[in-house]
Amino acid sequence: METGKCLRYALYLIFHPFDGFWDIKYEKRGNMKAALILLFLGVLVYVAGRQFTGFLFNYVEPESLNLFVDVGLVLALFFLWCTANWCLTSLMDGKGSYKDIMKAAAYAMTPWILLSGLAIVLSGVFTLQEGTFYYIVQNLGYLWSAGLLFFGMMVTHEYSFWKNFVCCIMTLMGMAVIVFLILVFFSVIQQAAAFFMILYRELSLRV
């Protein structure tokens, strides 16, 4: 029941972002469980969008669909954002903890979840000529969520507008840096593993 209330609070939050995010953090109007459920719904809606969007608006090659990749993409983006943001804000004296960031980010996804869900339904109704409406709904979801994410971070960290703006841009760059580091790390590991494999083979053949 508690979680149900917290979930319902997301509907209030999307229209009152400043109050909403503040109350999530300080008034315990939202909790982690609800945030995780929202994240799960986000994954669900993304996967559903890839698979069940009507033929006219679905340009995904059916053979290229991969459930794990789709799920992983959403989760990866979410946690990349949270991590990069947390790394930065702990240096730029942000007031939010990692949990706060996660909660704010998950709640900010709400309009995207709702409108993407709506867009999936609409994609089965509209023709190509009416496609504009479909794209409006979808893009509205993206923009609204992006705006919420921005103000969510601002409220959570108690930043000024411009400081938050800079922080968000740097978060995006931080995400890229993290991805780069991960790739480099794996490439190094791979090369090291290959090296030791060769070394082992060489030794076992000679000795």
Place this chain on the structure above:
Amino acid sequence: MPKTIKKHKKTAVLLAAVLSMVMLPARVRAAVPYQCYSYDYYGNEKPEPAPYTVTAVWQGSGAEAGGLSEPGDLFVTEERIYIADSGNDRILVLKQDFSLDFVIDGFRGTEEGEPETLNHPQGIYVTQEGHIYVADTYNGRILEYDRQGRSLRSIGRPRTALLSGAFDYRPMKLAVDGAGRIFISAYGVNLGLIELDADGEFRTFIGAIDVTVGAVEYIWKHYLSTQDQRDRMTASIPTEYSNIFMDGQDFIYAVISTLSEEQIRQGADMVRRLNPSGRDVLRRLGNMPVTGDGDQEEPCRFVDITALESGTYFVLDSSRGKIYCYDYDGNLMYVFGGTGNRRGNFKQPSAIGARDGGRQLLVLDSGNNALYVFTATEYGAGILEALEAGNSGSMEEAARAWERVWKLNTNNAYAGVGIGRYYLQNGELQKAMEYFKNANNRTYYSKAYELYRKELMQRSFGIYVSVGAAGILILWSAVRIRRFNRKVRRTNGNWEMS
């Protein structure tokens, strides 16, 4: 008794086996020494049944006239085949069955005296009346002969200030329209095709190959590169068309092979269809640009093109020895052919021609000095027929032909669209939608779906309205009941409290 039955059983089985072997239809397999494929909606290569098979390779008429040497151009009519046998400085005229009709190896300007020889003629064109026009390349002139190969006139260098005096005039390919105007593609001319009037006087240049320069390239060229680099870059400016073909409407199909890789990547056109005033009117409505295999490392080098009555055209690529078939809208129908050493493979194809409505394609190879004859298979002929019917506006006939194609290859998206359009026209919307969906054609699917939705709404509008109304009613009463309950609870609570 049981023994005999057993015996009979054995014979029966044997008989059945023999019968089945005899009666099984012989599997006809078109073994071709090259790959046939096309691209699906997502740009993946997918195999196709062979649209053409090699039925003959002609390598010269033996003792009569000897073999070919670096033949440069080909012109095919229903009665004759004309070959510009460039290396032997002559024109071969063959009959329909490839037997030699006559040879043109000189030009007789006056009645008396020795005829002048040809020098590496590389282009040939034959008009409706059968007049033969030859681009006598290294002599820098255009020659005209009549049906029987008698010399008529010689047209020399065009008189214009636009070609400087030092310029070496080398006419390479040519075409003549119904009004007798001559269009010439000459080496090193970057102003387009030279247009001469019926009297052989220079008129203008048409269809210059303009190349749009991308922003990055522009900055690189004008601000960043050194003089040395700039000098080398000028070599990449596209010059002349590598070959031209005049279709039945006096529109010129032209191909360019001197584009650089960047230019192609930036979307420069490798194939054009010029209207009589020189504007490019080629339709490019396909999923991919008309550039052959788009994403190959080495771009295609289109050396010749031939078009059919239906607007279908075949483009010959010399870099990989492939033939690309496009329909009038610029959809890539299929690709076939290849270089190699097997019979039917090319070494350096130089020209292509079609006869019998495209049922036979003739390809000249200047590396192997041979003329290849490709004959359409059931599959290839089906596609041609469908495109012809579609072009003449008979959708039913087209659908019937596409149906045959579809039976041979259910992956053929164009067949799916062709059949779907027929159903769409006849109001069988669900069937049409299914075909369009399979063919990944969203435009037509949308059209069919729009009609289908309308039909659906008209048929069951009442149901939708009643369901909607009932839903709203239920929702509304649920809200009211809940509000009432809450009120009751609150008053009860208040009552208990007090």
